[in-house]
Amino acid sequence: MLTRRIFLTTTLAATSAAALPAWAASFEITRTPAEWKKLLTPAQFAVLRLEATEKPFSNSLKGESSPLLKEARKGTYDCAGCALPAYSSDTKYDSGTGWPSFYDAIPDAVRTKEDNTLFSKRTEVHCRRCGGHFGHIFSDGPKPTGKRHCLNGLALTFTPA
């Protein structure tokens, strides 16, 4: 009986966890879409909350644009939703793709999930604290990680060091 009880408990736990996508399970900062709309610009809302992608090079969307592709100062790139420092200028590089690119995030600042849209398997990356969507991670980055964090400039704000 003991074995059976453990089995049932495990099954129930697995079922309830599956009701929510793992990445949306819990964030330190949670707001309703209406609350986010008040805090964010329309382009920030589209990227952070709806996973829209800004155009490359102009880094524009909905009449807004981000200057962060060409930003070259020392500093941090913070989540535009909750201001968590997410990326450092130390890991930024020019990938040639037209989006701000980094080979790594600040430790414990981001989380990822598998993204199977656009007919391919990609790794989506978002803010650890509020779940705001930043972009995707690809495996064609430079050393030492070999990763390319391909981000929307509109999802970030820059704080000079």
Ligand SMILES: [Zn+2]
């Ligand atoms: Zn955030």
